[in-house]
Amino acid sequence: MRTRFQQGLDDLRQKLLRMGGLAEQAVDRARQAYIDRDLNRCHLVLEGESLINQSEREIDEAAFDLLAMQQPMAVDLRFILAVTKINSDLERVGDQAVNIAERVMDMVELPAVDLPVDIARMGAAVSAMVRRSLEAFIEGKAELAQAVLEMDNVVDRMKDDAFIQLVKTMNERPEAVRQALDALLIARNLERVADHATNIAEDVIFWVQGADVRHNVPPEEQPESPAAHEGTQHVPGA
Amino acid sequence: MRTRFQQGLDDLRQKLLRMGGLAEQAVDRARQAYIDRDLNRCHLVLEGESLINQSEREIDEAAFDLLAMQQPMAVDLRFILAVTKINSDLERVGDQAVNIAERVMDMVELPAVDLPVDIARMGAAVSAMVRRSLEAFIEGKAELAQAVLEMDNVVDRMKDDAFIQLVKTMNERPEAVRQALDALLIARNLERVADHATNIAEDVIFWVQGADVRHNVPPEEQPESPAAHEGTQHVPGA
Numbered sequence: 001m002r003t004r005f006q007q008g009l010d011d012l013r014q015k016l017l018r019m020g021g022l023a024e025q026a027v028d029r030a031r032q033a034y035i036d037r038d039l040n041r042c043h044l045v046l047e048g049e050s051l052i053n054q055s056e057r058e059i060d061e062a063a064f065d066l067l068a069m070q071q072p073m074a075v076d077l078r079f080i081l082a083v084t085k086i087n088s089d090l091e092r093v094g095d096q097a098v099n100i101a102e103r104v105m106d107m108v109e110l111p112a113v114d115l116p117v118d119i120a121r122m123g124a125a126v127s128a129m130v131r132r133s134l135e136a137f138i139e140g141k142a143e144l145a146q147a148v149l150e151m152d153n154v155v156d157r158m159k160d161d162a163f164i165q166l167v168k169t170m171n172e173r174p175e176a177v178r179q180a181l182d183a184l185l186i187a188r189n190l191e192r193v194a195d196h197a198t199n200i201a202e203d204v205i206f207w208v209q210g211a212d213v214r215h216n217v218p219p220e221e222q223p224e225s226p227a228a229h230e231g232t233q234h235v236p237g238a
Numbered sequence: 239m240r241t242r243f244q245q246g247l248d249d250l251r252q253k254l255l256r257m258g259g260l261a262e263q264a265v266d267r268a269r270q271a272y273i274d275r276d277l278n279r280c281h282l283v284l285e286g287e288s289l290i291n292q293s294e295r296e297i298d299e300a301a302f303d304l305l306a307m308q309q310p311m312a313v314d315l316r317f318i319l320a321v322t323k324i325n326s327d328l329e330r331v332g333d334q335a336v337n338i339a340e341r342v343m344d345m346v347e348l349p350a351v352d353l354p355v356d357i358a359r360m361g362a363a364v365s366a367m368v369r370r371s372l373e374a375f376i377e378g379k380a381e382l383a384q385a386v387l388e389m390d391n392v393v394d395r396m397k398d399d400a401f402i403q404l405v406k407t408m409n410e411r412p413e414a415v416r417q418a419l420d421a422l423l424i425a426r427n428l429e430r431v432a433d434h435a436t437n438i439a440e441d442v443i444f445w446v447q448g449a450d451v452r453h454n455v456p457p458e459e460q461p462e463s464p465a466a467h468e469g470t471q472h473v474p475g476a
Contacts, residue, residue, distance in 0.1 A: 074306055081298075178409070
């Protein structure tokens with residue numbers, strides 16, 4: 001028989017997944033708005049922000065209620081704490097999507113110029129990171145989360161390349177300075193989305209393994225990582 | 239007689255204050271490094287990052303242990319959750335200081351140019367926000383936290399002005415593009431520090447009032463805010 005507490009945990013997971021869907025959608029829309037110079041999509045991103053903020057509040061309150069309801073076991077406690085952290089990262093992913101949409105709105109007012117940066121590709125990589133970090137959360141799999149951490153290095157390199165090329169553009173083509181700056185800031189926003197996906201992946205690992213992989217704690221200092229199967233019931237306690 | 243749990247709460251508060259001191263110091267050093275074009279201070283900021291990261295881990299573990307130790311009362315629960323959120327914001331303040339130090343290191347390699355931006359003043363405003371958000375936390379005073387929220391608008395305007403002026407510089411003075419870009423990114427990093435201070439202030443209010451002021455919930459939707467006196471013992475529960 002399922003307890004009220006267990007039901008609450010399931011609800012919390014569902015709420016966070018919906019929140020994740022909203023954040024992912026915001027990034028995808030902002031990326032597509034850049035590609036198509038599409039003001040409508042920019043407005044959708046801006047309008048979506050309040051829904052994301054509202055979700056964040058609801059999830060925090062639900063987590064609080066669960067913690068207040070009864071003495072959670074260590075594994076459930078880690079799960080709830082991971083949810084509150086992932087929640088906060090997802091809200092910031094939404095903020096980054098808004099920043100990107102605002103930069104796209106600036107670009108649409110300027111003449112279109114060719115820029116030496118593949119925002120579409122970088123955006124796709126970053127969206128994949130968000131999606132996989134959420135999959136890792138759904139399936140409670142540390143391996144999936146680990147893959148996200150590795151993708152972060154790729155995105156960092158993309159951002160560094162974009163930075164170098166776009167500064168060169170600004171130096172050589174004064175007529176394209178503002179567009180290049182917009183693109184550079186978008187690349188930076190995408191890199192930050194990747195950072196949030198990385199934070200989420202680390203929180204999944206914290207929950208699944210009871211280990212803290214943040215800030216590159218060497219593997220030998222981490223507790224042994226037992227194989228995580230599907231669902232939280234297999235997850236070892238702290 | 240003080241219980242072990244109460245002692246744990248006090249230790250957690252002390253740990254967070256030390257963490258706050260480190261984050262604040264990092265921002266101050268990065269700001270001073272900009273003013274003096276001082277590579278040594280930049281290196282101090284970079285080296286300080288691991289200490290901040292280590293503090294973040296310790297605080298999270300201490301919060302986890304307290305939650306696992308016994309059924310906390312609602313007010314203590316809110317306090318512990320606020321600590322974990324503030325903790326995460328302080329770590330990101332440290333990250334921003336590192337970003338600033340890296341940009342200063344780039345600038346020091348370039349010829350010094352006059353730029354139409356007062357980074358020193360903006361940095362001072364931002365440091366004051368971090369300091370006051372921590373004071374609001376120490377004293378458990380929602381009014382102090384509220385003042386931080388208001389300062390955020392001022393910093394946002396400073397960043398917008400810097401943005402406009404520096405883009406103009408990039409357009410008109412190709413020889414100063416890279417320095418102007420560095421300064422622009424520093425202004426953006428400072429704005430993000432201000433955002434984290436704002437998050438901290440909101441978390442203090444969440445803890446003190448049991449209300450959620452995030453994302454501009456109108457006052458009429460918030461529970462009544464009883465006057466907070468000094469110390470947590472006066473703080474009403476949720």
